[in-house]
Structures are given as C-alpha cells and as structure tokens.
Amino acid sequence: MSNLQLIIKREFIARIRNKTFVIMTFLSPLIGIGMMGLVGWLATMSNDDIKQIAFYDETGLFISDLYDTSEIDYIDYSSFNLEEAKDSVVSKKLYGLLYIPKKQSNRDLAASIQFYADESPSLPILNGIERIISNKLTKQNYKTKGLDLSTIEDSRAQVNIQIENFSGEKTSKMSNYIKMGFGAAMGYFLMMFIIIYGNMVMRSVIEEKTNRIIEIIISSVKPMQLMMGKILGTSFAGILQFFIWLFLGGVLLVITNSVFGISPQPVGVDTSMVLQEGNQQEIQLILQDISKLPLLMIVFSFFIYFIGGYFLYSSIYAAIGAAVDSETDSQQFMMPIILILMLGVYVGFFAVIENPHGTVSTVFSMIPLTSPIVMLMRIPFGVPWWQISISIILLVINIIFMVWLAGKIYRIGILMYGKKPSYKELFKWLKY
Amino acid sequence: MTNLLRVENATKHFGSFIALNNVSIEVPDGSIFGLLGPNGAGKTTLIRIINQITLPDTGTVFLDGAPLQPHHIKDIGYLPEERGLYKSMKVGEQALYLAQLKGLTKQEAKERLKYWFDKFDISHWWDKKIQELSKGMAQKVQFIVTVLHRPKLLIFDEPFSGFDPINATIIKDEILQLRDEGATVIFSTHRMESVEELCDHIALINKSNKILEGKVSDIKREHKSNTFEVGILSDDHRLLLDDLKDRFMVEPANFKTIDDQLKLKISLDKHASTNDLLMYLTGKGQVLRFNEVIPSVNEIFIKTINDNE
Numbered sequence: 001m002s003n004l005q006l007i008i009k010r011e012f013i014a015r016i017r018n019k020t021f022v023i024m025t026f027l028s029p030l031i032g033i034g035m036m037g038l039v040g041w042l043a044t045m046s047n048d049d050i051k052q053i054a055f056y057d058e059t060g061l062f063i064s065d066l067y068d069t070s071e072i073d074y075i076d077y078s079s080f081n082l083e084e085a086k087d088s089v090v091s092k093k094l095y096g097l098l099y100i101p102k103k104q105s106n107r108d109l110a111a112s113i114q115f116y117a118d119e120s121p122s123l124p125i126l127n128g129i130e131r132i133i134s135n136k137l138t139k140q141n142y143k144t145k146g147l148d149l150s151t152i153e154d155s156r157a158q159v160n161i162q163i164e165n166f167s168g169e170k171t172s173k174m175s176n177y178i179k180m181g182f183g184a185a186m187g188y189f190l191m192m193f194i195i196i197y198g199n200m201v202m203r204s205v206i207e208e209k210t211n212r213i214i215e216i217i218i219s220s221v222k223p224m225q226l227m228m229g230k231i232l233g234t235s236f237a238g239i240l241q242f243f244i245w246l247f248l249g250g251v252l253l254v255i256t257n258s259v260f261g262i263s264p265q266p267v268g269v270d271t272s273m274v275l276q277e278g279n280q281q282e283i284q285l286i287l288q289d290i291s292k293l294p295l296l297m298i299v300f301s302f303f304i305y306f307i308g309g310y311f312l313y314s315s316i317y318a319a320i321g322a323a324v325d326s327e328t329d330s331q332q333f334m335m336p337i338i339l340i341l342m343l344g345v346y347v348g349f350f351a352v353i354e355n356p357h358g359t360v361s362t363v364f365s366m367i368p369l370t371s372p373i374v375m376l377m378r379i380p381f382g383v384p385w386w387q388i389s390i391s392i393i394l395l396v397i398n399i400i401f402m403v404w405l406a407g408k409i410y411r412i413g414i415l416m417y418g419k420k421p422s423y424k425e426l427f428k429w430l431k432y
Numbered sequence: 433m434t435n436l437l438r439v440e441n442a443t444k445h446f447g448s449f450i451a452l453n454n455v456s457i458e459v460p461d462g463s464i465f466g467l468l469g470p471n472g473a474g475k476t477t478l479i480r481i482i483n484q485i486t487l488p489d490t491g492t493v494f495l496d497g498a499p500l501q502p503h504h505i506k507d508i509g510y511l512p513e514e515r516g517l518y519k520s521m522k523v524g525e526q527a528l529y530l531a532q533l534k535g536l537t538k539q540e541a542k543e544r545l546k547y548w549f550d551k552f553d554i555s556h557w558w559d560k561k562i563q564e565l566s567k568g569m570a571q572k573v574q575f576i577v578t579v580l581h582r583p584k585l586l587i588f589d590e591p592f593s594g595f596d597p598i599n600a601t602i603i604k605d606e607i608l609q610l611r612d613e614g615a616t617v618i619f620s621t622h623r624m625e626s627v628e629e630l631c632d633h634i635a636l637i638n639k640s641n642k643i644l645e646g647k648v649s650d651i652k653r654e655h656k657s658n659t660f661e662v663g664i665l666s667d668d669h670r671l672l673l674d675d676l677k678d679r680f681m682v683e684p685a686n687f688k689t690i691d692d693q694l695k696l697k698i699s700l701d702k703h704a705s706t707n708d709l710l711m712y713l714t715g716k717g718q719v720l721r722f723n724e725v726i727p728s729v730n731e732i733f734i735k736t737i738n739d740n741e
Contacts, residue, residue: 212512212516215485216511217530
C-alpha cells in the first residue's frame with residue numbers, strides 16, 4: 001500500500017469510528033423521519049378540527065350557499081335576534097358569527113357584512129366566505145340588470161397559456177418550480193457537506209498538531225501527501241455517511257408509510273394543490289418535464305462541482321487547521337469562508353430563481369469560490385455548454401492554485417506552535 | 433572512517449530571520465554525534481533539513497555519499513522533541529501504521545513490533561489507547577516506532593525527556609546497542625552529562641552558526657589548559673604555597689578530602705613536563721592527589737559560546 005493509501009485508510013477509519021459520526025449517521029435519519037412524521041401528523045390534526053361558524057342572515061339570500069364543507073360547519077342563527085346570537089356563539093365557543101344585515105342595495109350590503117370572533121379568523125376561511133357572498137351578489141346584480149346568466153357563462157373565456165420552446169417541446173408552468181427545487185436542493189446539500197466535512201478535515205489537522213504527532217508523521221511522508229490523504233479519507237467517510245442515509249431514509253420511509261399511513265410531503269413545492277387544480281394533461285406534462293430535465297447533465301455536473309467544491313474548500317479548511325492551535329482560534333479565518341458559502345447560496349436562492357441566465361447568476365456561476373453552488377442551481381434551467389466549460393476550467397485552475405497555496409501554509413503551519421498567526425504572517429509563510 | 437551524513441553549507445532563512453547560516457557538519461559512520469546548542473540556535477531546523485521536512489535555501493545534504501532523495505526517508509529514524517501519538521488510536525494499530533509509513537510491510541512490522549514489545553515487556557499495551565498510557569509509556573512506544581525500520585541514521589531530539597531514571601537508562605542502553613549493531617546516531621540534547629557519556633563526536637551551533645565540531649577527545653585536548661588538580665600533605669602549607677606561587681600559576685581548588693590537605697590547581701606552560709611538576713611536589717610533601725583537569729563538555733560549551741558573544 002502506498003503512503004497516500006495508508007493515510008486515506010487511517011483517516012477514513014478514524015472518522016467513521018468517531019462516536020459523534022456513528023451517532024449522527026444513525027440518528028439523524030431517525031430524527032428527520034420523526035420530524036416529517038410529526039409534521040404530517042400535526043397537519044392531519046388541524047384538518048380534523050372542523051370550524052363551527054354561526055351565521056345571522058337578515059336577507060335570507062345566502063342560506064343555500066353556506067353549506068357545510070369538510071372544514072366548516074355553518075349553523076343558521078337567523079331565528080334569534082342579533083344579541084342572542086352573539087351571546088350564544090360566545091357561550092358555545094363557536095369559531096365566529098357571520099352577520100349579513102338587510103340593506104337597500106347590494107352595494108351597501110357588500111360593504112356592511114361583518115364577522116364577529118374573539119380570535120382573528122384565518123385568512124383562507126374569510127376569503128372563502130367572501131368568495132361565496134360576492135359570487136351570489138354578482139349573479140344577483142346580473143339578474144337585476146337584465147343580463148342572462150347562461151349567456152354570461154358562455155362568454156367567459158378560460159385562458160391557460162401553454163409554454164413551449166422553439167423546438168416545439170411543451171412544458172408546464174410547474175417546470176420552473178421543479179427546476180428550482182432540484183437546483184436549490186443540490187446547492188444547499190453541497191454547502192452543508194462542505195461545512196460539515198471541511199470542519200472535520202480542520203479538526204483532524206488540529207488534532208495532529210495538538211497531539212504533537214505531526215512531526216513524526218511528516219518525517220515519513222510529505223505534508224502535501226498527508227493533507228491530500230486527510231481530505232480524501234474524510235470525503236470517503238462523508239460519502240459513506242451519505243449512502244447510509246439514503247439507504248436508511250428509504251427503509252424508514254417505507255416503514256413509516258406502512259405503519260402510520262402518512263406520506264411525508266416534500267417541503268417547499270406544494271404539489272397537491274397544483275395537482276388538484278391541474279388536469280390530467282398537466283400532470284403528464286410535469287412528469288414529462290422531470291424526464292426532460294437535463295438529467296445526465298445534472299448528474300455529471302453535480303459530480304464535478306461537488307468534488308470540485310469540496311476539494312477547494314476543504315484544502316482551505318486544512319490550511320486553517322494548520323495555522324491555528326485550537327478550534328477556538330480558527331474563528332477569524334472561518335468567517336470569510338462561511339460568508340462566501342452563504343453568498344453562493346443566497347445568490348442561488350434570489351438571483352438564479354429570479355433570472356437563471358441574468359448577469360448576476362452568470363457571473364457568480366463562473367467565480368470559482370461560488371461557482372459550485374450557483375452553477376448547480378442554474379443547471380436544471382439549462383446552461384449552455386460553453387459556460388459550463390469555462391466555469392469548470394476556472395474551478396479546476398482555482399483548485400490547483402488553492403491546494404498549492406493551502407499546501408504551503410499547511411507545510412509551515414503544522415510545525416508552528418504557540419501564537420495565533422495573523423493574515424500577514426500567513427502571507428509571509430507562503431514565501432518560506 | 434567514512435561519513436554517513438554530510439551537510440554542506442546549509443543556509444535557511446525564515447523571512448528576514450536566518451535560522452541556519454552556512455552550516456556544514458560531517459557525521460562519521462557508526463558514531464554517536466552530539467548536536468549541541470542553546471535554545472533557538474538552529475538545531476531543530478538542521479534536523480528538519482536532514483529529515484527533508486524543511487528544504488534548505490542553499491546547501492546540500494549527502495547521505496551515504498548521495499544527495500538526499502525522498503527514498504532516503506526509509507534510512508532515517510527520527511524522534512522529534514515535540515512528539516506525541518494519536519490519542520484515540522490503539523497502541524498496536526498506531527505502531528503498525530507508523531511502521532508501514534516507513535515502508536515496512538504489515539507482516540514485517542507485526543513481527544518486529546512483537547520483538548520490541550516483548551523486549552520492553554509492554555505486549556499487554558497493544559490494545560490500549562494512548563490516552564490510557566502515561567507520558568513515559570507513550571515515549572517508549574515512540575522510541576520503538578523510531579527504530580523499528582532499522583534505519584542507518586537515527587536522530588534523537590531530547591530522547592530522555594519524560595523518562596524516569598530507570599527507563600532513561602534502558603533507552604540509553606538501547607541506543608548504545610543500536611550503535612554497536614551499525615547504526616549512526618545524531619543526538620540533540622541539553623543534558624550535558626548524557627553527551628559526556630554517549631557522544632564521540634559533537635558539533636556546537638550557536639545563533640545559526642556552527643562554532644565547533646569534532647571528536648570529543650580532540651576537542652577536549654584542544655581545550656585543556658595543562659592544569660592539574662593537586663592535593664598534598666606538608667609540614668607547612670603556607671610556606672609550600674608561597675614556594676609554588678613563585679614557580680607556577682596556582683589557584684585554590686576545591687574537592688572533598690578526609691584530611692587537611694593543601695588543595696591547588698596548578699597550570700603549566702604548554703611545553704612544561706608533568707613529571708617535573710610531580711617530582712618537585714613529591715620532594716615537598718606527600719602527594720595524595722594528582723590529576724589532569726580535563727574540561728567537561730559543559731564547560732567547553734559555555735566557554736565557546738561566551739567567547740563567541
């Protein structure tokens with residue numbers, strides 16, 4: 001076995017034997033599933049809670065329209081007088097009282113309907129009631145003005161813009177949401193991976209320094225080999241953890257589904273609403289959209305940017321670990337890294353989703369420190385090959401430069417004990 | 433005697449600071465070579481250059497006549513002053529890992545480790561973690577790992593620190609035995625008594641410059657001042673002292689005796705004969721003590737450094 005392989009193996013084993021790693025690996029899918037289950041359960045809970053709303057309709061117009069739904073029971077209190085109705089609603093702890101007074105004109109009526117409630121009522125419920133009343137009043141208005149209802153219904157136009165690209169492929173409006181979801185998930189995942197595993201690399205470097213084993217090791221291997229071995233070994237541990245999560249996640253999902261009958265919904269895009277409203281054709285288009293995403297490109301670029309981004313940042317983390325004596329000292333150097341990563345994610349969430357091919361998105365998907373995250377978010381929207389090529393070339397050049405730079409700092413830093421170096425000193429080390 | 437290691441004109445800057453200034457040393461094959469110097473003199477930098485941890489700005493290091501190459505790592509065993517082990521790794525695993533990094537196969541490493549663990553009677557530590565061992569225990573493991581791959585050149589930086597006297601003696605005997613088996617040893621320490629005891633060659637580095645190098649016996653010969661420590665019983669000490677003062681350079685001396693002797697340090701000219709002095713003394717009284725004052729390495733160390741200030 002070569003020295004690099006030996007180091008990778010040791011680092012890998014050291015990482016996966018670590019108690020926190022084991023706990024994190026096996027507990028976090030459980031926690032994740034538990035959370036999803038909890039959210040699902042809470043959602044059904046609140047749905048079970050049927051709101052009881054009393055109404056006091058002086059006009060008598062709306063009784064037939066206020067029929068019970070799965071969420072609301074309407075109770076007719078019109079036979080009481082208003083004060084009695086109010087008292088009764090309070091004493092019976094109903095959700096609220098809808099008061100529809102008798103007015104001369106529909107215009108006055110529309111402006112004087114009231115809803116009495118102790119707690120402010122939920123907006124969807126109010127909107128629903130408003131829609132019912134205004135529909136009824138509109139129809140009445142048509143009648144009084146002598147307009148034929150059936151004529152109006154006939155003349156109503158339903159517009160549904162079909163999106164199609166120039167080569168004639170139809171897409172649904174949902175496709176943009178799907179692309180956003182894909183991009184955001186990948187970018188966010190990469191950022192988390194970099195922060196978690198970059199930190200592990202850093203801690204492992206600091207550990208060797210504080211243990212004072214470093215000089216024994218580098219009398220046998222080159223510092224660069226040690227650094228690369230660390231980065232690679234740690235990344236393999238990360239990949240293993242990722243696959244265990246995928247596997248456990250799958251198993252647990254199946255179990256929760258069969259035991260509780262809850263299907264946890266993906267956070268972010270609420271597909272159910274769209275599915276209800278959309279027709280069969282729309283659903284087919286969505287499925288088509290997913291299959292039409294540049295999947296090969298996504299997988300390929302995810303691979304490239306994931307590895308590239310991880311290497312870029314973990315070499316910086318390794319250099320920071322070498323420069324400091326303890327984790328507390330690392331804060332001042334970590335700050336800029338976290339800021340840049342956050343910048344990438346925010347540019348992704350705002351600029352890319354607003355305009356995936358705008359100047360901001362394009363520029364940030366080229367700059368090597370943000371490109372892994374921003375480009376990953378852009379790719380589902382379709383990025384021309386030449387842009388991806390330039391971005392990857394810049395990234396690779398930057399990785400080589402950064403690994404070289406980190407190697408220099410690492411080589412000096414691991415043998416420096418005692419004082420916390422300043423940026424100025426780090427710069428000097430480059431020249432040693 | 434051929435040289436196993438030769439450092440030629442090594443210079444190393446760290447920024448504007450000169451850590452080593454044109455230092456050359458020659459370490460003879462099979463010797464124990466003491467690398468001495470005050471703190472911050474540049475010893476560790478020189479050792480790191482020999483270990484290829486640091487590259488010199490200028491200058492060349494030759495091992496066995498060939499300029500230093502990456503593969504020479506296997507020929508060198510280095511016990512640094514700042515040393516430690518992975519705290520949460522088991523002793524055996526750790527020793528195997530470090531041995532494999534030095535190019536041993538797993539099988540070789542296992543066999544040799546077994547030999548050494550048996551020799552030091554620490555086989556039962558194999559599955560313990562380093563954090564369960566004391567500092568001295570961990571040092572033993574480090575020593576074993578340093579010598580396990582049977583390097584031609586062994587470099588020990590303060591090897592006895594952290595050892596109790598019993599274990600220090602065990603380690604010292606092991607170093608001597610390794611030398612007898614053909615290894616060359618570079619030995620860096622502040623403990624002059626162990627230099628006196630072990631080293632046959634020394635080099636003294638002060639403020640980035642080498643200021644002294646050679647065989648210990650040659651250096652001592654060079655630094656001795658033809659001074660003799662004399663203890664003599666006479667009828668009248670005062671009379672004898674005055675008499676001696678007229679003829680020689682005389683200083684009072686201090687050593688322990690059971691009776692009241694005249695205790696003196698007498699210095700002779702370079703060319704004066706010891707026998708003449710002795711004959712003169714025997715005529716004056718009963719000579720109970722007569723021995724040449726040979727400077728200790730410690731004295732040479734301090735004197736040379738002060739002379740260079």
